[in-house]
Amino acid sequence: MSELAERVAPAAPAAPELLALGDDALIAAQRLAEWVSRAPTLEEDVALANIALDQLGAARLLLATAGDEDELAYLRDDHGFRNCLLVELPPGPARGDLDFGWTMAWLLMLSAAQLLRYTDLAADGDEPAAGIGAKAVKESTYHLDHARQWTVRLGGGTEQSRRRVQEALDGLWPYSHELTEGIRDRWLALVEPVLAEAGLTRPADRWRPDGGRAGRHTEHLSYLLAEMQSLHRAHPGAQW
């Protein structure tokens, strides 16, 4: 970590791993929420909103182990967040895009990693981490299944759907290294069979952007936080 990053980062939280997982889930929930009312079909709209709410639920439980969930979600700047870079990326090749194939490839990569992290948490963690992991495992299993179903259908669909989901995989793959640090072999064992079933090419391992776990983020996170935090910052302590 650079000297500057050390100075802007907050004091180390009690459970950095839980905070990182919680931030992954929180930022993923916010990204998925962008699909609400804009999914390809009504059915998929509800499915994506369900997954977003699952992510938000896991995020709340995980953040609560690290401190006050509202303060952590609404009052940290981007340098204070410990999510991996993958979750903050926009749902398409460029900011402002909303690409369904992109989001399915993103969800496939993310939910496979979350399933493994939560499984480990349930097996190794002390309470309350083990309980959170056990609950989230079931949800992640469903998210992974949803992403797998669509990846296979898009990969085996039309020429356009196959090309676009392959482009998404190629674009997102570099960010999988930070996502799967320490669990990469197990993660590949989950993801590679899906790509094979979908007739997609497993991208080569080249560029490995990271820094999210140390608070060094892409500019996309700043825009996301600006939207997510604006209400709380304008009306501190606002309640429904």
Add this chain to the structure above:
Amino acid sequence: MSDSEPLWEVFVRPRRGLAHTHAGSLHAPDAGMALRHARDLYTRRQEGVSIWVVPAAEITASSPDEKDSFFDPAADKIYRHPTFYELPEGVEHL
């Protein structure tokens, strides 16, 4: 997209011992996705423990035009109802 996705009828069993009942319908490209959409749409609030999805096109339904010939003849045949039996004592749920 829905134009290319057929309609499916969804049946949900609320709990063990009860029959599947019609919950609604949805659009999906195939049976696997229909089942998953049904889970998301119709069991969000723990409404069920089992789901069936059936292609709506596969259902043969009675026609409203045939309502009189189908159902009215049953109206005056009271001997089809088991109302002339005396119930033994202790029998419940009849």
